Amino acid sequence: MxxxxxxxxxxxxLFSSRGRIKILRELAESNELNISELCRRVDLNHSSxxxxxxxxxxxxxxxxxxxxxxxxxxxxxxxxxxxxxRSFFDLWES
Numbered sequence: 001m002x003x004x005x006x007x008x009x010x011x012x013x014l015f016s017s018r019g020r021i022k023i024l025r026e027l028a029e030s031n032e033l034n035i036s037e038l039c040r041r042v043d044l045n046h047s048s049x050x051x052x053x054x055x056x057x058x059x060x061x062x063x064x065x066x067x068x069x070x071x072x073x074x075x076x077x078x079x080x081x082x083x084x085x086r087s088f089f090d091l092w093e094s
Contacts, residue, residue, distance in 0.1 A: 009059040019044050020052045024075075027062055028086040032074040061085065 015021060022042040027033065033041070039049045053073060056062045061082045065072045076082045 009055065014055070014059055014061075017052060017055075019048055020056060023049065023052050023056060024061065024085065025089050027073060027075040028082070028089050030075075031077070032065075032072050034070060034072055038073060 019042070022044070023038060026038060026041050030041075035046065035049055035053070038053075039046055042049065044052070053062070053064075057064060060079060061076055063074050063076055065074060075086070077086065
């Protein structure tokens with residue numbers, strides 16, 4: 001089993017924000033998006049979205065890819081927790 005050196009985020013902290021949940025759901029569905037498109041889809045401003053993304057990055061559920069000045073945020077489906085969360089979202093929506 002792969003070990004991750006990123007700090008652990010309490011699940012209460014992760015799910016304590018409606019904005020974070022919206023971002024997680026959108027990334028789980030879309031796989032990867034840039035911040036502008038993510039802001040538009042979850043109806044949050046750039047500053048709020050960026051703050052939520054920082055928490056989500058530290059949780060290990062998403063990752064950031066850079067292409068010059070462009071940042072793409074990707075849902076880490078290879079992470080067991082991320083896969084489980086995506087299944088939960090799918091189940092909740094059905």
